Amino acid sequence: MVRALLWDHDGVLVDTERLYFRATRELLAEVGAELDEAGYRRFFLQQGTGAWHLARERGCAEDEIQSLKRRRDARYEALLRSEDVLIPGVLPVLVELASRVRMAIVTSSKRVHFDAIHQRTELPRHFEFVLAREDYTLSKPDPEPYLAGVARLGLAPADCLVIEDSERGLAAAKAAGLSCWVIPSDLTQFSDFRAADRRFVDLSSLRAALVEVVSPTKQR
Secondary structure: OEOEEEEOOEOOOEOOHHHHHHHHHHHHHOOOOOOOHHHHHHHHHHOOOOOOHHHHHOOOOHHHHHHHHHHHHHHHHHHHHHOOOEOOOHHHHHHHHHOOOEEEEEOOOOHHHHHHHOOOOOHHHHOOEEEOHHHOOOOOOOOHHHHHHHHHHOOOHHHEEEEEOOHHHHHHHHHOOOEEEEOOOOOOOOOOOOOOOEEOOOHHHHHHHHHHHEOOOOOO
16 A cells, blocks of 8 residues: 655646746747747756756856846746646545545745745645755756655655656656656656556546555555
């Protein structure tokens, strides 16, 4: 039986990747750099490197790039505060699972963005803790975020299951020695998920499978 679920956040619980893509693309366009959807998938969702090298290739100095990053983050936060991004149907799933299994979020989002997303939702209360970008040194696809999550739970990797939607998240989970189930988003549906332990087409099928592998009552 699985004793804890470690959930990715963006693309799994909330539909925010499209907004991050939009904000990044807008700021890069100001310096003549083009970021298309394929590039976003490659640089952000597969490699986890970001795309600021496109600005460097247009002659931008590092201080200019840092300014672009700050303005992108502000633009992204404004978009988050103006839109409802909770994935339909996710709250009932979390309510059902929270009484049966320990759950945590391991996200690459900055804490300020996570808080902006959930200023109007009840989602965080269903989780034991949230690890945001400031809570670890190396981001996905490095295993550090998930290793930190397992350590905080005080469980063995074999007792935990990761839910992801991206190649870099899957790579991070597997490098940490964790089982990983994938539910692709619109942006990641054509990614390479051959390393995943299971793949699901929608939230309903994921919920049904999770109910089968967690305990009837929560165990510490």
